[in-house]
Amino acid sequence: MKLIINRYNPENDQAPYEQFFEVDDALIQPDTMLLEVLQMVREQDPSLGFRSSCQEGVCGSDGMNVNGKNHLSCITPVTSLKQPIVIKPLPGLPIIKDLIIDMKLFYQQYQDVKPFLQATPLNPSQEHLQTPKERAKLDGSYECILCGCCSTSCPSFWWNPDQFSGPAALLAASRFVIDSRDIKHIERLKELDSPTKTFRCRHIQNCTDACPKGLNPSRAIQELKSIMVKES
Amino acid sequence: MQLTGVKAHIWQRISAIYLALYFPLLFWQSHSINLLETPSFKNWIEQVFTPAFTLASLLAFGLLISHAWVGLRDIMIDYLPANRVRFWLWLYALFLSFICIDVIALIAWAVIPAFQP
Numbered sequence: 001m002k003l004i005i006n007r008y009n010p011e012n013d014q015a016p017y018e019q020f021f022e023v024d025d026a027l028i029q030p031d032t033m034l035l036e037v038l039q040m041v042r043e044q045d046p047s048l049g050f051r052s053s054c055q056e057g058v059c060g061s062d063g064m065n066v067n068g069k070n071h072l073s074c075i076t077p078v079t080s081l082k083q084p085i086v087i088k089p090l091p092g093l094p095i096i097k098d099l100i101i102d103m104k105l106f107y108q109q110y111q112d113v114k115p116f117l118q119a120t121p122l123n124p125s126q127e128h129l130q131t132p133k134e135r136a137k138l139d140g141s142y143e144c145i146l147c148g149c150c151s152t153s154c155p156s157f158w159w160n161p162d163q164f165s166g167p168a169a170l171l172a173a174s175r176f177v178i179d180s181r182d183i184k185h186i187e188r189l190k191e192l193d194s195p196t197k198t199f200r201c202r203h204i205q206n207c208t209d210a211c212p213k214g215l216n217p218s219r220a221i222q223e224l225k226s227i228m229v230k231e232s
Numbered sequence: 233m234q235l236t237g238v239k240a241h242i243w244q245r246i247s248a249i250y251l252a253l254y255f256p257l258l259f260w261q262s263h264s265i266n267l268l269e270t271p272s273f274k275n276w277i278e279q280v281f282t283p284a285f286t287l288a289s290l291l292a293f294g295l296l297i298s299h300a301w302v303g304l305r306d307i308m309i310d311y312l313p314a315n316r317v318r319f320w321l322w323l324y325a326l327f328l329s330f331i332c333i334d335v336i337a338l339i340a341w342a343v344i345p346a347f348q349p
Contacts, residue, residue: 159310192237195309199237228238 001028002084003041005048008095016095020084021045034073034081035062049098057212060147063090064099070149070210090152092161105161106148106168113165113173113192118184134180141175141220143213144168150207150217156200163196167207167217170198174220177227189228198224240302247295254292261285277342293335297328 001023008016021041028037035052042048050073053059057075064073065088067081078085089095094102119128151157151166165173173192176182192198198221207217258280265279281289304324312320 156310160314163314195237195240195306197237199241199306200310225238225241229242232238232242 001025001037001078003037004084004086005041005098006088007048007098008089009047009049009097010095018086019045028078030077030079032078034066034071034076034078034085034087037078037085038073038087049096049100051100058145060145063147063149063152063212064088065090065152070153070212072147072149072212075212090148092152092154092158093148101148101152103148106151106166107146109151109161109165109169110146110172113169113176114184114188115169115172115176117176117179117182119181120183128181130180137178137180138175140215141171141178143215144171145213147212149210149212150215153206153210154201155204155206156202160196160200164200165192165197167201167221170201170224171215171217171220173198174224177224186231189231192224193228193232198228201225240305243295243298244302247299250295251292251299254288257285257288258292273342297332301325301328 003021003023004018005021006016007013007019021044023037023040027040035055038048038050038052042050050064051061052074053061055062055074057072060072062073063070065071066073066076067086070090087099089099089101093105096102117128122128146168148168150171151161151168154164154167156164157166170192173188177185177188182188201218201221203218203222205218208215208219211217261280262276265276301324305321308320308324309317
């Protein structure tokens with residue numbers, strides 16, 4: 001199996017470069033995931049840098065650009081990929097080393113939408129109640145694992161990562177705007193109402209295409225815009 | 233320049249719908265007139281710009297300017313260096329203002345006299 005991996009160590013390298021690796025095909029099984037292949041590559045070259053934690057598509061730490069599309073390497077079967085497999089870091093954010101990117105701006109945007117419930121004071125004898133219908137509205141928006149595959153596939157986020165919230169943050173914003181228990185609905189909408197935040201989204205669907213959890217941030221942003229128009 | 237995201241979004245949609253209806257109507261108005269007997273600008277103005285259509289056209293012009301403002305403003309915010317965006321937006325607003333003044337002057341100079349007996 002042939003791989004071309006982007007390498008960059010800011011301490012030694014002037015610019016990123018590509019390095020060719022080869023892994024014995026005998027080691028590849030039909031269910032081998034890309035992360036396992038990268039671990040084999042790291043046995044050849046221990047200096048290769050990439051993140052991984054849970055290794056089962058839950059933590060979202062191993063997002064990377066594979067053959068031009070963002071994936072989580074731990075849930076991407078290598079047999080589904082065209083060879084040579086070209087692996088690059090997630091685009092649009094600064095590279096720390098090889099496939100490891102600095103996600104500070106991504107997390108900052110997430111933090112800015114206040115991704116937590118702001119409800120009435122909790123009565124210890126009773127939870128914040130929701131009808132099953134109200135709860136069902138949250139399906140498809142709370143499952144985000146913050147891997148960054150969506151935001152780093154979005155051109156609007158590439159151009160202005162410091163201004164445009166990005167699909168992941170807007171999906172989170174939408175999740176709390178539609179939550180029946182949240183009492184800061186109006187304030188949330190006011191904060192999102194800026195030419196540079198929500199409305200930089202052009203709905204080109206890259207985020208939806210890239211999401212490894214099958215979520216639809218583009219539709220969530222469209223719904224968020226509709227709510228803002230109705231309530232403006 | 234101080235438009236919020238949602239207001240700009242609403243104006244963009246309203247203007248798009250109106251202009252999508254207006255331009256076929258303008259084409260229809262221009263297509264259906266008879267200029268063969270007396271082909272002149274005055275004659276064209278008189279036949280196309282009936283009082284109702286003149287009002288619709290003025291509204292279309294206003295909405296076209298607002299549509300152009302929001303559309304190019306968004307592109308400028310996206311692609312121009314952030315430290316110079318305000319200057320270029322200001323210049324663009326000035327450019328649109330000149331177009332407005334130009335059209336008002338055209339109406340005063342050519343359209344209004346065309347309706348004079």
